[in-house]
Amino acid sequence: MMGHEDWTKLLVEVIARATARLPDDVTAAIRAGRSREAEGSLAAMALDAVLKNVELACSEGAPMCQDTGVPLFWIHHPAGISTGMLARACAEAVRRATAQNLLRENAVETLSGRNTGTGQAPGIPSVHCEEWDRPEVKIELLLKGGGCENTSAQYSLPDGKLGADRNLKGARRVVLDAVHQAQGKGCGPGILGVCLGGDRGSGYVEAKYQLMRHLDDHNPIAELDAMEARLVEESNQLGIGPMGFGGKTTVLGVKIATLGRVPASYFVSIAYLCWAARRATAIVAANGETTWPS
Amino acid sequence: MAKLNLPCNEAEIRALRVGEPALLSGRMITGRDAAHHWLVGGFREEVAPYLKGSVIYHCGPVVRKNPDGSFTFVAAGPTTSSREEPYQADVIGRYGVRGVIGKGGMFEKTRKGLAEHGAVYLHAVGGTAQTLARAVVRVERVFMLEEFGVPEAMWVIEVKDFPTVVTMDAQGGSLHESIAEGSKAVLDKLIGRKAR
Numbered sequence: 001m002m003g004h005e006d007w008t009k010l011l012v013e014v015i016a017r018a019t020a021r022l023p024d025d026v027t028a029a030i031r032a033g034r035s036r037e038a039e040g041s042l043a044a045m046a047l048d049a050v051l052k053n054v055e056l057a058c059s060e061g062a063p064m065c066q067d068t069g070v071p072l073f074w075i076h077h078p079a080g081i082s083t084g085m086l087a088r089a090c091a092e093a094v095r096r097a098t099a100q101n102l103l104r105e106n107a108v109e110t111l112s113g114r115n116t117g118t119g120q121a122p123g124i125p126s127v128h129c130e131e132w133d134r135p136e137v138k139i140e141l142l143l144k145g146g147g148c149e150n151t152s153a154q155y156s157l158p159d160g161k162l163g164a165d166r167n168l169k170g171a172r173r174v175v176l177d178a179v180h181q182a183q184g185k186g187c188g189p190g191i192l193g194v195c196l197g198g199d200r201g202s203g204y205v206e207a208k209y210q211l212m213r214h215l216d217d218h219n220p221i222a223e224l225d226a227m228e229a230r231l232v233e234e235s236n237q238l239g240i241g242p243m244g245f246g247g248k249t250t251v252l253g254v255k256i257a258t259l260g261r262v263p264a265s266y267f268v269s270i271a272y273l274c275w276a277a278r279r280a281t282a283i284v285a286a287n288g289e290t291t292w293p294s
Numbered sequence: 295m296a297k298l299n300l301p302c303n304e305a306e307i308r309a310l311r312v313g314e315p316a317l318l319s320g321r322m323i324t325g326r327d328a329a330h331h332w333l334v335g336g337f338r339e340e341v342a343p344y345l346k347g348s349v350i351y352h353c354g355p356v357v358r359k360n361p362d363g364s365f366t367f368v369a370a371g372p373t374t375s376s377r378e379e380p381y382q383a384d385v386i387g388r389y390g391v392r393g394v395i396g397k398g399g400m401f402e403k404t405r406k407g408l409a410e411h412g413a414v415y416l417h418a419v420g421g422t423a424q425t426l427a428r429a430v431v432r433v434e435r436v437f438m439l440e441e442f443g444v445p446e447a448m449w450v451i452e453v454k455d456f457p458t459v460v461t462m463d464a465q466g467g468s469l470h471e472s473i474a475e476g477s478k479a480v481l482d483k484l485i486g487r488k489a490r
Contacts, residue, residue: 042313042459045315045459046419049419049422049425049457050419050421050422052422052425053419053421053422053423053424053425056424056425056428057423057424060424062368062369062424063356063368063369063423063424064369064421064423064424065369065371065420065421065422065423066353066354066355066356066368066369066370066371066423066427066445067354067371067373068356101356101358101368103356104354104355104356104369104444104445105443105444105445106445108443113328114443115442115443115444115445115446117443117444145421146373146374147373147374147397147398147420150374162485162487163485163486163487172485173485176481176484176485177481177485180477180478180481183398183399183470183473183474183477184397184398184399184420184470184473185374185376185397185398185399186398187397187398187420187421234484237480237484238477238480238481238484239473239476239477239480240473240477241473242419243397243398243417243419243420244398244399244469244470244473245417245459245461245469245473246469246473246476274420274421275421276421
């Protein structure tokens with residue numbers, strides 16, 4: 001039976017992997033984008049710089065981006081594990097990883113403006129625990145930087161200015177508007193997690209959880225799957241390109257989920273993620289053995 | 295590819311054009327949200343000599359403190375510049391800054407300030423914190439570390455061949471403005487909206 005210290009050590013390892021290694025599917029998508037950009041263009045130069053940086057960070061085991069963001073943990077666990085203990089282990093792991101320079105001293109007390117120096121503060125890290133009926137524990141981590149968080153957007157439909165009604169057609173319009181509004185400020189090429197429905201809080205949380213999906217997966221709901229592909233293609237027509245330098249690679253992926261809503265509300269929550277999609281997953285079997293799915 | 299040695303003079307800066315890659319070497323200083331707010335709150339004599347003729351890097355680095363008390367940049371990419379829009383032109387004018395390095399570009403007030411004072415906006419590739427930390431060959435000193443914390447402190451650094459692209463020049467040109475306009479035209483077409 002794993003205790004607080006065992007979980008803390010494992011969680012530091014999850015952070016170490018996330019901060020230094022770009023998932024293979026993301027690297028492959030950036031390479032594919034690079035191959036479409038014109039030789040000698042600023043877009044090609046930017047993507048070459050990104051790919052070189054990915055290699056450096058991985059070989060050094062060092063943060064690929066200095067903004068190590070808000071650590072977002074999602075933990076699925078069987079009955080009988082204390083979620084309070086898991087949350088405390090996540091917080092302690094963030095403090096240790098910060099002391100090891102795997103994370104930046106990235107937590108500020110909002111009223112005083114003082115940096116806590118530990119990487120940790122109320123609400124940081126963000127930990128979501130959910131019980132499931134399987135024997136293993138699944139830990140998922142996303143390090144989401146502030147630059148891309150600032151470009152995330154939430155729309156309340158209908159939106160008259162964009163001609164967006166309360167349906168998928170309307171959702172498409174606001175997602176494209178969000179990509180345009182973001183320009184290069186979110187460190188594109190970006191990845192969009194989208195939630196249709198929910199409330200203002202739950203919608204954003206689900207939109208962020210969509211960012212844990214692999215870029216090459218398929219949405220089990222056919223009409224959402226088609227919309228994901230269409231939005232990638234159309235976003236890339238906008239010509240914003242890597243870093244907003246212009247080019248064909250504006251978005252690497254769009255992932256969409258739905259939540260229920262009340263009759264009065266129809267939110268479209270769009271979580272913009274930078275190219276440095278620092279996610280990591282660990283699975284801990286009932287016997288304590290840990291595996292690292294890609 | 296332009297090569298710029300810092301500090302530099304106005305003529306070198308005015309010769310730069312939007313879209314031109316520029317490699318920077320010499321001494322610069324980091325500064326972001328807290329620093330810009332502080333810099334416009336009064337004339338800060340202690341940092342003024344480091345700002346004159348040089349560039350401000352919008353960066354909140356990960357920094358290692360070495361056993362001998364010196365510092366090393368562990369990760370040091372650019373942060374989003376638009377947050378400094380209310381202050382940037384004033385900081386440039388007041389301290390004689392010749393440029394800023396950041397990401398995402400800046401807007402009208404800064405664009406005018408760059409043209410008026412002879413300065414440029416240099417874009418580094420966001421997220422490439424390892425590559426850029428390697429271009430920082432030395433950390434000379436730091437201002438406001440206690441008050442602002444590591445990411446927000448003003449770090450005086452020496453760089454060698456630090457890679458950037460000029461995206462706003464001293465002639466009033468802005469790549470960000472042209473990309474925003476071009477992409478808006480495509481967006482209007484995609485969603486069937488009449489251009490305004």
